[in-house]
Amino acid sequence: MKDLLEDLKVQFADHADNHIAQGQSAYMKNKFDFFGIKNPIRKNIQQPYLLKENLPVKKEADKLIQNCWKQPQREFQYFALDLAKKYIKHQEISDLKLFEKLILQKSWWDTVDTIASHLVAAYFKKFPETIYTQTEEWIKSGNIWLQRSAILFQLKYKKATDLKLLESHIQQTAASKEFFIQKAIGWILREYAYTDKNWVLKFVENNDLSSLSKREALKHF
Numbered sequence: 508m509k510d511l512l513e514d515l516k517v518q519f520a521d522h523a524d525n526h527i528a529q530g531q532s533a534y535m536k537n538k539f540d541f542f543g544i545k546n547p548i549r550k551n552i553q554q555p556y557l558l559k560e561n562l563p564v565k566k567e568a569d570k571l572i573q574n575c576w577k578q579p580q581r582e583f584q585y586f587a588l589d590l591a592k593k594y595i596k597h598q599e600i601s602d603l604k605l606f607e608k609l610i611l612q613k614s615w616w617d618t619v620d621t622i623a624s625h626l627v628a629a630y631f632k633k634f635p636e637t638i639y640t641q642t643e644e645w646i647k648s649g650n651i652w653l654q655r656s657a658i659l660f661q662l663k664y665k666k667a668t669d670l671k672l673l674e675s676h677i678q679q680t681a682a683s684k685e686f687f688i689q690k691a692i693g694w695i696l697r698e699y700a701y702t703d704k705n706w707v708l709k710f711v712e713n714n715d716l717s718s719l720s721k722r723e724a725l726k727h728f
Contacts, residue, residue, distance in 0.1 A: 511556060511563070512574055518552045519544060519582055531581070538615055539581040546585075553586050557593060565594050569605060576612055584613060588621050595629045603630055603641065607653070614652040616687060623656040624663060631660060632667075639672065646676055651685045658691045665702045673699070674710065681716050692716065693723020700727065 519542045528543030535541075544552070555561060563571060568590060575587035587609075606626050610619055631638045642660070645653035658676050661668045673695065680688050693716075700707040711724050 512571060515553075515556065515583075515586065516578075519549075519580065522548055522552060535581070535615060535617065539613070540579045542580050542582050544582055549582055549585065550589075553589060556586075557589060559593075562590075562593055565597055565599075568594055569602075572605070572609075576609060581617075584618050588618060588626075591626055595626070598626075598630050598633055600634055600637075603627075603634075603637065606630065610652050610656055611650065616655075619652050619655060620659060623659040627656055627660045628663060638669070642672065642676065646679050651683075651687055654680055654683075655687055655691045658688070658695055662695055662698055665699075668699055668702070670706065677710075677716075678714065681714060681720070683717075686719070689717045689719040690723060692720040693726075696720070696724035697726050700724070704728070 522542065522544050524543035526543065527545065528541040531541040531543060532539060562568065572587040572591055575583040575590075578584075606622055610622055631641075642657040645657040648654065654676075658673075658680065661673060677692050677695075681692065683689065696707050696711065707724060708728070711721055716724070
């Protein structure tokens with residue numbers, strides 16, 4: 508595991524581009540350092556490490572993911588998430604603690620949205636008995652990234668969306684002044700409109716949502 512991370516550091520450093528890195532960092536409000544590797548190149552560098560025959564056992568992968576999260580350059584967090592996706596079918600009940608930890612550390616939309624719509628989404632499908640208790644805890648936490656995750660984990664659920672739960676989460680956060688909460692509400696409603704636009708229209712009409720949430724929700728109407 509240590510050798511893999513060290514090798515990845517060398518590979519990323521060899522492809523670093525300071526000019527691109529400055530632009531990437533600026534796009535992320537200068538919250539993170541970057542090597543300056545565009546996504547197609549990064550994915551090509553990563554590809555050998557993500558082949559089935561080269562994947563570490565899950566316990567080691569979890570450690571590697573957390574070690575990648577400690578690295579200063581954002582590309583390591585992107586790799587960590589791509590690695591975590593490889594273990595979706597092997598998720599365990601304890602994995603939610605890891606996902607929550609990743610949501611709360613180095614938090615920004617680029618990682619949080621992937622964690623919510625891929626890792627957490629799959630987890631709650633596998634362990635549905637945990638959904639209500641956990642998401643309600645996130646909504647009431649006051650942390651915008653946990654709240655955003657609770658709203659967005661159903662982003663790709665389509666007909667499997669729990670509308671009662673979604674309605675509750677939106678109503679509890681609708682008064683938030685946080686951009687990332689207002690945006691998440693609009694995004695999840697816009698996405699569900701592809702499944703049932705009449706439900707979304709009725710919901711928007713009957714609930715007091717921010718102008719941003721409404722605009723996003725009805726963007727394609």
